[in-house]
Amino acid sequence: MIEIKNLHKSYHMGSNSLHVLKGINLSIKEGELVAIMGSSGSGKSTFLNILGMLDNLDEGEYILDEVPIKNLNETKAANYRNKFLGFIFQSFNLINYKTAWENVALPLYYQGVPRKERKERAIKHLESVGLGPWIEHLPSELSGGQKQRVAIARALAAEPKVMLADEPTGALDSTTSREVMDLVQKINDQGKTILVVTHEDDIAHMCKRIVHLKDGVIVEDSYVNQVRASEYVQ
Amino acid sequence: MGIFDRDLWNEVFSTLSKNMLRTVLTTLGVIFAIIILILLLGATTGMSNGFNKIFAGTASNSMFMWTQTTSMPYGGFERGRRIDFTLEDVDLIKRQVSEVDIIAPRIQSGSATVIREGKTSGSGVYGDYPSISLVSKKRIVEGRFLNQSDIDESKKVCVIGLDAYKLLFDKGENAIGKFIQVNGIYFMVVGVYKRNDNINFEGENAVFVPFTTFQKVFNTGNKIGWMAILIHPGKQVKVAENKIKTLMKEKYNVHPNDVRAFGSFDMSEVFTGISAFVMVLQGFSFFVGIFTLLAGVIAVSNILLITVKERTNEIGVRRALGATPKIIKRQIILESIVLTTFAGLIGFVISVAVLHFLDYKFGASEDFPFVNPTVSLLQITISFILMVTLSVLIGLIPANRAVKIKPIEALREE
Ligand SMILES: Nc1ncnc2c1ncn2[C@@H]1O[C@H](COP(=O)(O)OP(=O)(O)OP(=O)(O)O)[C@@H](O)[C@H]1O
Ligand SMILES: [Mg+2]
Numbered sequence: 001m002i003e004i005k006n007l008h009k010s011y012h013m014g015s016n017s018l019h020v021l022k023g024i025n026l027s028i029k030e031g032e033l034v035a036i037m038g039s040s041g042s043g044k045s046t047f048l049n050i051l052g053m054l055d056n057l058d059e060g061e062y063i064l065d066e067v068p069i070k071n072l073n074e075t076k077a078a079n080y081r082n083k084f085l086g087f088i089f090q091s092f093n094l095i096n097y098k099t100a101w102e103n104v105a106l107p108l109y110y111q112g113v114p115r116k117e118r119k120e121r122a123i124k125h126l127e128s129v130g131l132g133p134w135i136e137h138l139p140s141e142l143s144g145g146q147k148q149r150v151a152i153a154r155a156l157a158a159e160p161k162v163m164l165a166d167e168p169t170g171a172l173d174s175t176t177s178r179e180v181m182d183l184v185q186k187i188n189d190q191g192k193t194i195l196v197v198t199h200e201d202d203i204a205h206m207c208k209r210i211v212h213l214k215d216g217v218i219v220e221d222s223y224v225n226q227v228r229a230s231e232y233v234q
Numbered sequence: 235m236g237i238f239d240r241d242l243w244n245e246v247f248s249t250l251s252k253n254m255l256r257t258v259l260t261t262l263g264v265i266f267a268i269i270i271l272i273l274l275l276g277a278t279t280g281m282s283n284g285f286n287k288i289f290a291g292t293a294s295n296s297m298f299m300w301t302q303t304t305s306m307p308y309g310g311f312e313r314g315r316r317i318d319f320t321l322e323d324v325d326l327i328k329r330q331v332s333e334v335d336i337i338a339p340r341i342q343s344g345s346a347t348v349i350r351e352g353k354t355s356g357s358g359v360y361g362d363y364p365s366i367s368l369v370s371k372k373r374i375v376e377g378r379f380l381n382q383s384d385i386d387e388s389k390k391v392c393v394i395g396l397d398a399y400k401l402l403f404d405k406g407e408n409a410i411g412k413f414i415q416v417n418g419i420y421f422m423v424v425g426v427y428k429r430n431d432n433i434n435f436e437g438e439n440a441v442f443v444p445f446t447t448f449q450k451v452f453n454t455g456n457k458i459g460w461m462a463i464l465i466h467p468g469k470q471v472k473v474a475e476n477k478i479k480t481l482m483k484e485k486y487n488v489h490p491n492d493v494r495a496f497g498s499f500d501m502s503e504v505f506t507g508i509s510a511f512v513m514v515l516q517g518f519s520f521f522v523g524i525f526t527l528l529a530g531v532i533a534v535s536n537i538l539l540i541t542v543k544e545r546t547n548e549i550g551v552r553r554a555l556g557a558t559p560k561i562i563k564r565q566i567i568l569e570s571i572v573l574t575t576f577a578g579l580i581g582f583v584i585s586v587a588v589l590h591f592l593d594y595k596f597g598a599s600e601d602f603p604f605v606n607p608t609v610s611l612l613q614i615t616i617s618f619i620l621m622v623t624l625s626v627l628i629g630l631i632p633a634n635r636a637v638k639i640k641p642i643e644a645l646r647e648e
Contacts, residue, residue: 082556110556
């Protein structure tokens, strides 16, 4: 599903330049649930942003579902993101004046799905994350865990090939984190490819594979026995 | 997704309506600008209408001429000589000056007494031809004005002003057919006039009698007091005025450079002055209005610019979810247009209401030149097109700012 070959990325600030990613090679198959770990500043977010086409790579190859991702202009990147990718952020990034279902329906709007169908599909996804009674609520009326579930529903709504989550549990307490991870695991069970950036070991072990980043390269890449989040959830 | 796509508009309207306070504050500038523009235009129209009302019934291509005293010695005469125009002069001018259409000579008496049943009015008494109404029309409220048969038969009839009526008659009393005494001679009242908002030389305390009757009763011979002169359409009053004066100076042995011997008043000058004034006023209104509007629209742009910054995160999220730069740009520009148009409509409604109120308050007033202050459809259309065009142009600034935001940077911003 994802092929990364010799990926390099530097940031330039004035005369200084910071080489963040120094030759990443990674291959992820469909249906994998991969945790990306590493210390702060190791380039996890940078890597994920490149995968998410929010940022450009300097050197190397990126192939997503057999489509080489290169020479992206803003419009093309937007269309690819819309078609291929679902995002989950640490800070949820919901639009605060839109209700839960309107937030979830937004990617569908950019896909050109008619309004009625948008609402139906948004509601379906909200129900699948257990937020059926909350469809008309504004983000400010939801708890952190609920907000993140709205964000997950939104990422699901566009039916992407890959879901990218940057510290999805970073702003949540441990119980809520497990609930969210339980949801992530269930979505993965249905075959969706998911990448999760995390600091926390227990979250990483709820994935099927853990990739360690250090000093801009992958230092460790291993498959693990997945811990089911539901074992913690009452 | 075309520009008429319902979803696009939904997106714009929901964004604006869900940020109501911001929306309202943004629009204030444009609302005020439109109010100012429309009020200025309306006031100008009202003023112009007001002037038209004042001069209603007065021919613009007309003049008045009378005699004064000479200021230079000439042809054996000393200065300070008084000349009187006569009916012969009227005929002479009519024959010699081709620009002249109609001359209505008038004679007046400074010392007539007007009495009715012991009441004295102190009215001025004028001998007139009916043709005077072609130059300056009286508003007859009852009866009629003088006519040709009054002249031909030197009838002892008169038309009186409302003030004279009030002084001579009881309230509500019918004056028509009643008699008043002028210097001891009975005249039958045939008409009562009300002062026009018109330029008015006589006021309302006046008694008009047929010219020929005046001649006989006051024994004035063929002397006249002054003449109201109507100039042929398309001919210049000034030219006629000079010709007439030259002619009269020759006839009465007045020094060619004596400017004081004859007095005159060129009505067309007043009209030209007023229409120039109205035009300047109109231009000024548009000028001020447009700049106020520009300021208002810039305020919208400014606030949109601020909100774009505020909405950096939102825009980043939209971009991450698949909004192309074009979609973002279009949304911001549409927001600008919708805000401005919405503000414009509110401004129009408020200002039209204010204009109606002003009309109601001052429209009927006699001494304030302000009638029916409206804006024309053309003016509204121009303002509207201008407003929308400005809002598109000005909306480009925040729109371009918005698309410059990189999604990744926007998402980092908390
Ligand atoms: N836009 C940028 N301009 C300059 N430097 C940047 C930029 N984005 C990231 N960096 C730098 O690149 C390095 C990697 O950042 P990145 O956000 O990828 O780290 P991270 O692994 O996600 O860290 P954390 O766990 O704290 O989120 C950091 O040193 C950071 O300061
Ligand atoms: Mg990070």
